[in-house]
Amino acid sequence: xxxxxxxxxxxxxxxxxxxxxxxxxxxxxxxxxxxxxxxxxxxxxxxxxxxxxxxxxxxxxxxxxxxxxxxxxxxxxxxxxxxxxxxxxxxxxxxxxxxxxxxxxxxxxxxxxxxxxxxxxxxxxxxxxxxxxxxxxxxxxxxxxxxxxxxxxxxxxxxxxxxxxxxxxxxxxxxxxxxxxxxxxxxxxxxxxxxxxxxxxxxxxxxxxxxxxxxxxxxxxxxxxxxxxxxxxxxxxxxxxxxxxxxxxxxxxxxxxxxxxxxxxxxxxxxxxxxxxxxxxxxxxxxxxxxxxxxxxxxxxxxxxxxxxxxxxxxxxxxxxxxxxxxxxxxxxxxxxxxxxxxxxxxxxxxxxxxxxxxxxxxxxxxxxxxxxxxxxxxxxxxxxxxxxxxxxxxxxxxxxxxxxxxxxxxxxxxxxxxxxxxxxxxxxxxxxxxxxxxxxxxxxxxxxxxxxxxxxxxxxxxxxxxxxxxx
Numbered sequence: 001x002x003x004x005x006x007x008x009x010x011x012x013x014x015x016x017x018x019x020x021x022x023x024x025x026x027x028x029x030x031x032x033x034x035x036x037x038x039x040x041x042x043x044x045x046x047x048x049x050x051x052x053x054x055x056x057x058x059x060x061x062x063x064x065x066x067x068x069x070x071x072x073x074x075x076x077x078x079x080x081x082x083x084x085x086x087x088x089x090x091x092x093x094x095x096x097x098x099x100x101x102x103x104x105x106x107x108x109x110x111x112x113x114x115x116x117x118x119x120x121x122x123x124x125x126x127x128x129x130x131x132x133x134x135x136x137x138x139x140x141x142x143x144x145x146x147x148x149x150x151x152x153x154x155x156x157x158x159x160x161x162x163x164x165x166x167x168x169x170x171x172x173x174x175x176x177x178x179x180x181x182x183x184x185x186x187x188x189x190x191x192x193x194x195x196x197x198x199x200x201x202x203x204x205x206x207x208x209x210x211x212x213x214x215x216x217x218x219x220x221x222x223x224x225x226x227x228x229x230x231x232x233x234x235x236x237x238x239x240x241x242x243x244x245x246x247x248x249x250x251x252x253x254x255x256x257x258x259x260x261x262x263x264x265x266x267x268x269x270x271x272x273x274x275x276x277x278x279x280x281x282x283x284x285x286x287x288x289x290x291x292x293x294x295x296x297x298x299x300x301x302x303x304x305x306x307x308x309x310x311x312x313x314x315x316x317x318x319x320x321x322x323x324x325x326x327x328x329x330x331x332x333x334x335x336x337x338x339x340x341x342x343x344x345x346x347x348x349x350x351x352x353x354x355x356x357x358x359x360x361x362x363x364x365x366x367x368x369x370x371x372x373x374x375x376x377x378x379x380x381x382x383x384x385x386x387x388x389x390x391x392x393x394x395x396x397x398x399x400x401x402x403x404x405x406x407x408x409x410x411x412x413x414x415x416x417x418x419x420x421x422x423x424x425x426x427x428x429x430x431x432x433x434x435x436x437x438x439x440x441x442x443x444x445x446x447x448x449x450x451x452x453x454x455x456x457x458x459x460x461x462x463x464x465x466x467x468x469x470x471x472x
Contacts, residue, residue, distance in 0.1 A: 012429065013430070016061065017061065038059070056407040060410040109417065113440060116313075120365050122312065137344065153169050154169065155353075158355065160304060163290075171324070171325060175321055175339075176342060181305045181320070182280065183206070183210075183213075186206075186278070192213065195217070196243050198244075200219050200222065200427060203425070225259055227266060233273070242276060243276035244276070246279055249287050249289055250287040250389045253422075255395065260291050270298055276302075282307060286363075286392060295322060303322070303323055303331075304322040305321050306319065307319030311366050313362070318353070370391050373442070380454040381397075381458060399436060405421035405436055405437050417453055424438075425438065441453075
């Protein structure tokens with residue numbers, strides 16, 4: 001396709017994103033048919049007067065959307081409808097909501113793009129509980145869940161509690177994992193067209209879910225200590241969000257923890273402007289920083305969300321929400337409507353794990369494993385500034401010049417490593433570019449794989465983009 005040149009549209013957002021959007025538009029219009037070869041990156045960069053890094057990031061984003069494929073020495077080609085992309089999602093609409101990860105991770109790749117609890121043999125322990133549940137509750141397992149046994153609430157109360165805070169039993173709602181709980185809260189407190197506030201970088205699958213059901217996203221300004229209270233108040237006054245999603249402790253992906261003074265200010269602002277607070281404490285359960293929760297500071301305004309995915313086992317989809325007073329019934333109904341309801345087998349399994357003490361035992365072992373893997377991170381990335389927290393299985397890496405996050409992610413992919421760049425965590429379009437990636441290290445089965453993968457990334461970092469052939 002030697003005569004084709006894209007016109008980068010004016011507007012907000014990074015140039016590489018606008019360029020990728022324009023190329024995608026040309027593909028959808030048939031201007032670039034299936035099988036067409038895109039210009040080499042260096043040539044296109046020269047022709048449209050941008051840097052080669054911009055082209056590399058645009059091409060990488062197109063790969064992630066499942067629109068093109070590339071091979072070193074061969075070039076980058078437009079995929080047809082029946083072709084299999086090297087990565088991610090083929091449907092551009094789904095790509096918008098699904099983020100930048102592959103829909104089905106390719107075999108043979110080392111996964112540094114997940115922070116689920118590491119495998120320490122949980123399945124053998126869970127097998128014992130599952131056998132007992134099937135034997136004792138054969139009727140319940142084979143039917144719909146129409147009631148919530150009291151011990152399911154007791155399990156949630158125990159798991160969510162801290163040394164200084166314990167939610168009321170009547171305020172607990174079991175949910176099908178923390179994500180389902182977040183979705184149910186947003187659906188319960190807002191209507192289509194309402195604003196929900198998110199930080200620019202956060203667990204963006206929640207914001208994408210909110211967008212999918214018609215909510216609008218309002219961005220909260222942040223700095224090195226998290227959400228800036230004065231900017232949060234300004235945003236509340238201007239856009240009147242119904243709720244604000246926050247991860248006060250060890251926030252994903254930047255590992256920032258909001259100090260107590262700011263939490264107090266944020267809670268007061270939420271009261272003043274009647275904004276519900278949605279507190280995601282999945283990583284806080286592991287960090288245990290001792291700072292009071294938002295649910296302690298503003299119990300009448302806060303939905304506190306926790307679960308088992310990061311510290312016990314992600315596959316059991318266990319989670320609970322501690323609601324503001326008198327809100328549990330509404331959330332229970334909303335959760336059933338948006339998810340189909342709790343499956344008895346999983347809910348009983350989660351309750352059994354917690355009430356027996358097995359979940360806490362696993363959590364302690366997971367923290368030990370995370371700590372050992374953290375030592376490997378410290379050794380391999382010695383001398384490189386990282387943002388992380390003890391016991392948290394990821395770190396936020398600000399890339400040195402002249403690396404771009406998308407290019408680094410693609411370079412890692414070409415070396416059989418999956419990781420997440422900043423775009424995976426952007427809750428809405430933003431002009432800010434962070435040039436950073438999140439590297440999770442809990443998924444590889446053994447520590448040797450962790451060390452080898454980290455060494456590969458460190459070597460890539462040290463070599464710089466000049467050592468990476470971007471012509472694919």
